[in-house]
Amino acid sequence: MNGYEIVNSNQLYTHLFDILKSDMLDKLISSRLKYPNTNFVSTLIDRNTLQPIKICCDKGSVNPLYHSEMVSLLSTDLKNNRDMIFLSSHKPCSMCLSALIWYGIKDVYYYFTYSDTKDEFGISKDMNIVKSVFGVNDIIKNNELCNFYCIKKDIPLSERESFEKEYIQ
Numbered sequence: 105m106n107g108y109e110i111v112n113s114n115q116l117y118t119h120l121f122d123i124l125k126s127d128m129l130d131k132l133i134s135s136r137l138k139y140p141n142t143n144f145v146s147t148l149i150d151r152n153t154l155q156p157i158k159i160c161c162d163k164g165s166v167n168p169l170y171h172s173e174m175v176s177l178l179s180t181d182l183k184n185n186r187d188m189i190f191l192s193s194h195k196p197c198s199m200c201l202s203a204l205i206w207y208g209i210k211d212v213y214y215y216f217t218y219s220d221t222k223d224e225f226g227i228s229k230d231m232n233i234v235k236s237v238f239g240v241n242d243i244i245k246n247n248e249l250c251n252f253y254c255i256k257k258d259i260p261l262s263e264r265e266s267f268e269k270e271y272i273q
Contacts, residue, residue: 117255119154120191120213123147124255125267128159128193132271135161143225144172146192148180148209157188173200177207185209193271194221195252197230198237205249213253218242224272 124145132145144162149155158180163170173196182188185208190196194216196204204212222228234240245252256264 113253114258116154117213117253117258120149120255121215121259121263121267123149123156123191124193124215125263125270127156128191129267129271131159132161132193139163139165141165143227144192144194146172146176146190146196148176148182148188149191151187151189156191169199171197171200174203177203182207189213195230195243195254198233198243201243201250209250211251211253213255215254215256217254217256224268 128145128147132142135142135145139161141164142161145159147156147159150157158176160172160175160179162172163175173190173192176190188209189211190204190209190213192200192212192214195214195218196212201212216224218231218234222231231241234243243252259267
């Protein structure tokens, strides 16, 4: 499937979910063999072909700045940033959101929300930083710098449950 075959957001979300539950989940599972505490996976996606450029996982056990988003950005040649969209397993934290914006990425898609990250993975730092440092409960979804889309809402419940069970284990 390529960008020209997508006619609505539901088709795009379904395509991105397919990438997440296959290629990205495979990468996460293999990464957990070396880094057992790996929970996050992301990729830049070519806007025209809708194919992943390079799938990367977090390496927080090596360096706390090595979030999957940072690893993706730093390991990819980004000459045509506007031709990329970003897909992350989790809503990017404030550090990664800033990096994505600095890199010129305009559209960010994710699956797990901050609440999911807190409730399912026991990681509340993202929510705490947003509240404590910025004085808000969440990042604004769409603004002049970047657009944020949670793909989870358009995925059938049975598919979400199956994916989440495999992802969280």
